Amino acid sequence: MKRVLIRVLLAGLLGMLMVGNAWTAIDANVLYQKHCAECHGADRLGKVGPALLPQNLKRLRKKAAFNVIRDTRPASQMPAFREILKPKEIEALVAMIYTPLKEIPPWGMEEIKASRLEYHPPGSLPDKPQFDAQISNLFMVVELGDHHATLLNGDSFEPIHRLPTRFALHGGPKWAEGGRYIYFASRDGWISKFDVFNLKYVAEVRAGINTRNLAVSHDGRYVAVANYLPHTLVILDARDLSPLKVIDVVDENGASSRVSAVYTADPRESFVAALKDIPEVWEIGYMDKPPSGFSGWVHDYREDSGDAHKEARFPVRRISVEGYLDDFFLTQEYDRVIGTSRGMDKGKEGSAGQVVDLDLKRAVAQVSLPGMPHLSSAITWEYQGRTVLATPNIKKPEVSIVDMQSWEVIKRIPTKGPGFFMRSHEKSRYAWVDVFFGPNKDLMHVIDKQTLEIVKTLKPAPGKTSAHVEFTQDGKYALVSIWDMDGALVIYDANTLEEVKRLPMKKPSGKYNVHNKLTRSRGTSH
Ligand code: DHE
Numbered sequence: 001m002k003r004v005l006i007r008v009l010l011a012g013l014l015g016m017l018m019v020g021n022a023w024t025a026i027d028a029n030v031l032y033q034k035h036c037a038e039c040h041g042a043d044r045l046g047k048v049g050p051a052l053l054p055q056n057l058k059r060l061r062k063k064a065a066f067n068v069i070r071d072t073r074p075a076s077q078m079p080a081f082r083e084i085l086k087p088k089e090i091e092a093l094v095a096m097i098y099t100p101l102k103e104i105p106p107w108g109m110e111e112i113k114a115s116r117l118e119y120h121p122p123g124s125l126p127d128k129p130q131f132d133a134q135i136s137n138l139f140m141v142v143e144l145g146d147h148h149a150t151l152l153n154g155d156s157f158e159p160i161h162r163l164p165t166r167f168a169l170h171g172g173p174k175w176a177e178g179g180r181y182i183y184f185a186s187r188d189g190w191i192s193k194f195d196v197f198n199l200k201y202v203a204e205v206r207a208g209i210n211t212r213n214l215a216v217s218h219d220g221r222y223v224a225v226a227n228y229l230p231h232t233l234v235i236l237d238a239r240d241l242s243p244l245k246v247i248d249v250v251d252e253n254g255a256s257s258r259v260s261a262v263y264t265a266d267p268r269e270s271f272v273a274a275l276k277d278i279p280e281v282w283e284i285g286y287m288d289k290p291p292s293g294f295s296g297w298v299h300d301y302r303e304d305s306g307d308a309h310k311e312a313r314f315p316v317r318r319i320s321v322e323g324y325l326d327d328f329f330l331t332q333e334y335d336r337v338i339g340t341s342r343g344m345d346k347g348k349e350g351s352a353g354q355v356v357d358l359d360l361k362r363a364v365a366q367v368s369l370p371g372m373p374h375l376s377s378a379i380t381w382e383y384q385g386r387t388v389l390a391t392p393n394i395k396k397p398e399v400s401i402v403d404m405q406s407w408e409v410i411k412r413i414p415t416k417g418p419g420f421f422m423r424s425h426e427k428s429r430y431a432w433v434d435v436f437f438g439p440n441k442d443l444m445h446v447i448d449k450q451t452l453e454i455v456k457t458l459k460p461a462p463g464k465t466s467a468h469v470e471f472t473q474d475g476k477y478a479l480v481s482i483w484d485m486d487g488a489l490v491i492y493d494a495n496t497l498e499e500v501k502r503l504p505m506k507k508p509s510g511k512y513n514v515h516n517k518l519t520r521s522r523g524t525s526h
Contacts, residue, residue: 028096031089035081044101046210048168048187049078051229052097053104056210056258058277059324065094074372074437075394075420107189107209107230112243115206120195122202122239129197131160135179136515137473138196142169142184145485145507149173149184151196154472154513157491157501161199166190171213171261172512172525176220176238179514183223183238185214191225193241203241207234212259218266222286226259226273233259233273233284235314245314251278260326261376263526265334265358270317272358274325274339281325281337281356283317319361322354329375329389331404332522335359338367338389340375355407365407371396377421379431380404380522381449390447392419392433399433399445401452411452416440421468424449424523425516427475428494431523434467441465444480446497456497460490470524473515481508 033042039049050056057065069090072080081090105111129135137154147167151160166186173184181202184192189208194201207214208227215224216238223236233247250256257277265272269287325339337356353367353375371393378391387404397418401411417438424431429450435443444466446456458480460466465483472479475494482488482505489508491501516524 026089026092028092031085031093032096035084036093039078044097045104046187046229051210053229054098054100055231055256056228057098062094062098065097066090069093074418075374104230105209107206107232109243109246112205112207112234112246116241116243117204118202118240119204120198120200120202125195125198125200125202127197130199133160135196136518138179138514139470139479139511140173140175140182141479141481141489141505141511142173142509143506144169144509145487145505148506150505150508151199152489152503152511154477157477157503159503163194163199163201166192166204169509170211172510172517174214174216174223175512175514175517176216178518181220181238182512183214183216185211185225187211189225189227191223191236191241193238205236205241205243207236207243208232213261215262215264215271217271217286218264218269222271224262224264224271224273224284226262228258228276231256231258231277233262233271233282235284235286247284247314247316249273249275249278249282251280260324261328263328263330265330266520267334268358272328272330272334272337274328274337276324276326279321279324281319281321281328281339281358283319283358284314285317286314317361319356319358321356322363327373327375329378329391330526332380332387332520336364338375338378340369340373342372367402367407368409369393369400369402371398371400371418373400374420376525377423379422379424379524381424381426381431383449383452390422390431392422392436394418394420394437397435397438399447413447413452413454415445415454416443416457419445421510423469423471423478425471425475425494426522428471428478428523430455430494430497432469432478432480434465434469436465436467441467444469458492458497460499461488466490468510470511470513471516471521473513475523479511481505481511483507483509 040052041047044052070082072078133153139152141150150162168187170187182194189206189211192204207225210229212226223238225234231249235245257275260274260276262273271284273282323341326342328337328339340353353369354363355365357364372395373391373393380389389402397415399413403410417435417440419433420436422433431447433445444458445454448455461482467483468481478492478494480490489503520526
């Protein structure tokens with residue numbers, strides 16, 4: 001009897017741990033709600049941070065998850081919990097996030113349809129702008145600080161309108177129809193269509209629970225949404241955001257995957273998506289007539305009234321790649337994808353990047369990019385008779401310059417810290433890159449595109465992160481964000497590199513110019 005009692009007591013003690021000065025059982029849920037819920041959602045379904053569920057953590061070993069919580073990871077807004085949580089507490093959190101939820105809310109066609117909000121049906125608002133400005137030089141500036149966006153006149157640099165947005169937008173909002181409309185995506189799945197001429201939202205829909213980004217077809221007819229949760233790609237009718245198709249992202253054996261990102265490949269009339277848990281790139285056609293090579297049959301939805309045609313629309317073409325693509329860049333000709341994979345750079349030097357030919361359906365070259373570039377931020381220009389691609393690196397203080405013919409890295413430009421965003425313009429001799437991480441995060445480098453040297457380093461607001469540049473449509477001015485609640489948009493003369501104006505803003509992140517985005521300028525993301 002005595003022995004049994006001792007065993008029971010020991011078992012009880014084993015389930016408890018010393019926290020502070022008292023013996024307290026670790027309640028992972030309490031820790032989670034205190035330290036994690038604000039960003040990852042009280043239900044673990046994701047908010048500003050991604051969903052924390054076993055099906056979304058397949059590529060992360062538990063040991064690595066432990067290290068992420070303890071030390072954080074590159075390019076993440078998450079703090080390191082080394083000083084806050086004890087190793088056993090971190091272990092308890094790891095065990096928790098690898099435990100399946102009893103139920104994940106379904107988010108399929110019916111739920112998406114039911115979530116749709118229509119404020120103004122297509123055709124019900126005037127077709128003329130309700131303000132006086134050159135539409136092609138408008139900017140939309142996202143202010144993450146208080147979930148707003150500012151529509152800015154790119155000639156006078158006067159704000160036209162400030163609008164509330166959904167919680168935590170991510171990825172570039174996408175312009176359409178010459179600047180009449182802009183589409184926003186929030187990390188919690190809301191897609192919002194804003195009528196810029198009338199300064200009004202016209203429709204919204206929740207396309208996912210945890211979303212990456214959106215793309216709009218070059219003809220403005222369709223919106224594609226990339227989701228982390230559920231593992232789907234959603235195609236919406238751009239006119240009123242009604243869902244047209246929910247594509248389950250699964251491989252031939254039924255394993256599912258998060259979608260890293262989706263972009264539009266204009267001349268191919270397709271969306272291209274990179275997958276995080278399946279070694280494939282997907283191309284989803286939105287053309288009306290099927291091109292050769294597509295096994296599916298495509299129908300113009302405008303004339304489509306019958307269910308029989310629905311499945312045939314938006315056929316998927318699978319392209320096998322080596323490893324998983326976390327981030328990618330489409331060439332200006334839209335025939336190749338340059339992709340990188342987190343973790344692949346831990347292997348041999350040079351295995352981090354690969355060039356995938358969309359027509360040949362295979363990788364045709366490797367690129368040595370071990371510093372984990374943020375490829376959606378890469379830009380290209382002509383240098384000594386060849387096209388080069390330039391990208392900052394999230395893990396390394398350098399800008400990599402890659403020859404796009406040989407795929408050799410021809411120069412590594414040392415910077416004052418790892419960067420996130422890089423931008424230029426066809427008419428500017430300079431490329432701008434931020435220092436986003438580390439003690440020099442208030443610096444912004446300006447690189448001469450012909451000498452590949454840093455010619456000036458700006459410090460727009462000492463002590464505050466300066467990041468993300470976008471040019472006016474003529475390339476004469478560069479707009480920089482001061483990434484702070486008490487932040488600003490700083491406008492520079494792009495030739496003299498002198499400041500010309502400063503507008504106070506709440507943690508402005510990205511800014512998006514109608515002309516540069518719609519003409520697919522080589523100096524910006526598309
Ligand atoms: Fe982004 C774009 C991925 C974290 C701000 N980011 C993108 C795109 C991808 C991407 C694939 C291109 C989509 C597009 O524009 O349609 N971002 C990732 C990540 O994997 C990463 C590292 C981790 C994550 O949390 O998802 C990440 N991103 C961040 C941030 O922490 C940033 C700095 C703040 C935030 O908003 O969360 C951030 N990402 C941005 C911005 C763009 C973006 C402002 C659009 C840039 C543009 O000019 O187009």
